[in-house]
Amino acid sequence: MRAVALIAALGLITIIGGAVAAWHSAIAPVTPPTRQSFAADEVARGATLAAIADCAVCHTTEGGRAFAGGRGVPTPIGTIYATNITPDPDTGIGRWSQAAFRRAMREGIARDGSHLYPALPYPHFTRATDEDIDAVYAFLMTRNAVHQETPPNRLPFPLDRRVLLAGWNLLYFRPSVWQPDPEHDAQWNRGAYLVEGVGHCGACHTPHNALGAEETRRTLAGGYAEGWYAPALQRDSPAALPWTDGALAAYLRTGYAPQHGAAAGPMTAVTETLATVPDEDVQAIAVYIAAQMPKRAAAAAGSPPRSGGDPAAAMIFAGACGSCHGDDAQMMRRGEPSLSLGSAVNAPTPRAVIQVILHGVPAREATAAPYMPGFEGMLTDAQITALTNYVRTRFSGKADWSDVGAEVAKSRSGGGA
Amino acid sequence: MAVLNVNGRDRDVQADLDTPLLYVLRNDLALNGAKFGCGLGQCGACTVIVDGAAVFSCLTPIAALAGRRIRTVEGLGTEQAPGTVQKAFIDEQAAQCGYCIAGMVMRAQALLEKNPHPAEQEIRGHMALNLCRCGTHMRILAAVRRAAAAMGTAENGAKG
Numbered sequence: 001m002r003a004v005a006l007i008a009a010l011g012l013i014t015i016i017g018g019a020v021a022a023w024h025s026a027i028a029p030v031t032p033p034t035r036q037s038f039a040a041d042e043v044a045r046g047a048t049l050a051a052i053a054d055c056a057v058c059h060t061t062e063g064g065r066a067f068a069g070g071r072g073v074p075t076p077i078g079t080i081y082a083t084n085i086t087p088d089p090d091t092g093i094g095r096w097s098q099a100a101f102r103r104a105m106r107e108g109i110a111r112d113g114s115h116l117y118p119a120l121p122y123p124h125f126t127r128a129t130d131e132d133i134d135a136v137y138a139f140l141m142t143r144n145a146v147h148q149e150t151p152p153n154r155l156p157f158p159l160d161r162r163v164l165l166a167g168w169n170l171l172y173f174r175p176s177v178w179q180p181d182p183e184h185d186a187q188w189n190r191g192a193y194l195v196e197g198v199g200h201c202g203a204c205h206t207p208h209n210a211l212g213a214e215e216t217r218r219t220l221a222g223g224y225a226e227g228w229y230a231p232a233l234q235r236d237s238p239a240a241l242p243w244t245d246g247a248l249a250a251y252l253r254t255g256y257a258p259q260h261g262a263a264a265g266p267m268t269a270v271t272e273t274l275a276t277v278p279d280e281d282v283q284a285i286a287v288y289i290a291a292q293m294p295k296r297a298a299a300a301a302g303s304p305p306r307s308g309g310d311p312a313a314a315m316i317f318a319g320a321c322g323s324c325h326g327d328d329a330q331m332m333r334r335g336e337p338s339l340s341l342g343s344a345v346n347a348p349t350p351r352a353v354i355q356v357i358l359h360g361v362p363a364r365e366a367t368a369a370p371y372m373p374g375f376e377g378m379l380t381d382a383q384i385t386a387l388t389n390y391v392r393t394r395f396s397g398k399a400d401w402s403d404v405g406a407e408v409a410k411s412r413s414g415g416g417a
Numbered sequence: 418m419a420v421l422n423v424n425g426r427d428r429d430v431q432a433d434l435d436t437p438l439l440y441v442l443r444n445d446l447a448l449n450g451a452k453f454g455c456g457l458g459q460c461g462a463c464t465v466i467v468d469g470a471a472v473f474s475c476l477t478p479i480a481a482l483a484g485r486r487i488r489t490v491e492g493l494g495t496e497q498a499p500g501t502v503q504k505a506f507i508d509e510q511a512a513q514c515g516y517c518i519a520g521m522v523m524r525a526q527a528l529l530e531k532n533p534h535p536a537e538q539e540i541r542g543h544m545a546l547n548l549c550r551c552g553t554h555m556r557i558l559a560a561v562r563r564a565a566a567a568m569g570t571a572e573n574g575a576k577g
Contacts, residue, residue, distance in 0.1 A: 323456055
């Protein structure tokens with residue numbers, strides 16, 4: 001009922017306030033610009049920004065052609081397919097002028113004047129400078145054109161009506177350009193710009209309201225993405241040991257930090273692309289984020305693990321997890337981080353623990369990186385529930401999670417985005 | 418002490434509940450098809466099927482297996498009458514040293530039972546968890562394709 005009322009409200013707002021705002025003119029199609037019309041250094045800068053923005057992660061299917069779209073992005077309202085952003089004139093953005101691309105990034109309006117869903121993080125990209133947006137445009141327009149139609153979104157009526165987004169924008173979208181904070185130095189400001197703008201970290205790490213808008217007063221306070229929990233990156237950070245600039249920069253580049261653990265879920269792809277960008281940008285991101293997190297471990301985090309726990313779950317832990325995560329396991333003797341240091345077991349929600357038990361940390365081809373097998377096929381929902389509770393008890397000093405069974409069922413069915 | 422249903426038969430097992438299924442299969446039940454490779458779920462030599470899904474038996478404590486159906490390579494066929502997937506592996510000569518092959522066969526079997534017509538990407542994605550140190554992956558993939566084709570023919574025959 002709540003959702004119905006919200007949609008009705010959205011419709012009403014669109015009708016009353018949005019009649020004018022909802023209408024945007026098309027921007028005339030152009031002849032696709034030639035590669036030679038872009039300067040090489042601008043294309044290179046665009047490549048870095050596109051990596052920080054992780055364009056390829058959403059706009060490429062698994063095993064598909066880069067930037068050709070077609071990947072289904074699961075959202076709480078349905079599946080939205082990322083579009084083809086190669087310069088193909090018919091199925092991509094080949095006929096988009098620079099002005100049309102700027103408007104899409106800044107305002108969430110496609111070349112033809114229709115609204116784009118905020119799965120494209122334009123509420124973040126709006127903060128980017130024109131210069132940077134133009135560089136990304138130069139980068140994308142010099143990729144190989146791929147002729148590939150984007151599947152239609154799978155959204156229920158009336159959420160499939162893009163005009164509703166005019167109401168959403170009136171409620172939640174504030175166009176703006178990033179302004180540096182003179183209180184802080186250039187590195188912090190560069191980090192802030194990348195985190196809050198191009199890098200759109202808040203798209204996952206900020207809590208979202210029922211209509212999918214970020215709660216602006218709780219920026220980076222922890223959110224959900226593709227069924228995973230994205231931990232808080234500010235004072236509520238669940239990390240057992242405080243993150244330093246250096247540890248965070250290393251984590252962002254390698255997907256692993258010895259005092260914390262390994263990236264998993266959607267964060268793995270983020271770290272894979274950040275490995276390709278200039279070190280000074282990753283350092284700036286790390287400095288900005290670490291400055292917001294606690295300098296000392298939270299009282300409860302890292303406190304001695306509690307004893308006890310379900311003996312049946314202890315058996316499953318010993319047999320399924322113990323050969324790597326047990327006290328005397330080879331991995332522990334080598335000095336890899338204990339589960340007690342991970343954000344997942346210390347988080348306010350069991351979601352990340354459940355997801356990593358189900359799906360593991362997939363192996364990466366041709367690179368030495370953290371790996372964990374998934375236990376989706378091996379363990380029943382009841383066993384994963386018991387194991388999740390056991391892991392919390394054994395490795396975190398924090399209170400038990402509630403509703404773990406429901407969370408397991410939701411994660412197993414692929415829902416819970 | 419536990420009762421495990423292995424290849425359709427209930428078997429009484431004297432072992433601690435945190436014992437990995439692999440040890441019980443090999444040491445207690447003399448089912449030596451599944452192999453110990455890494456003990457960490459990284460190589461797939463120990464792969465068996467539990468309730469239709471391919472699992473690493475080295476990481477599956479028998480505590481997790483009450484009331485569940487376990488299948489090993491021994492349950493697919495015999496030397497004289499190999500199962501469809503086993504036969505495809507023989508026909509493609511997919512084994513070199515053979516250490517990984519029981520696990521490969523079981524992982525392929527689990528895929529083809531769920532999806533008899535997998536695309537190449539699906540085969541590769543599914544089989545990626547199992548490693549062959551001899552490097553016969555191309556023949557193994559050919560065997561999986563051959564098994565899929567054979568199963569498809571059988572399916573069509575049954576329909577026709």
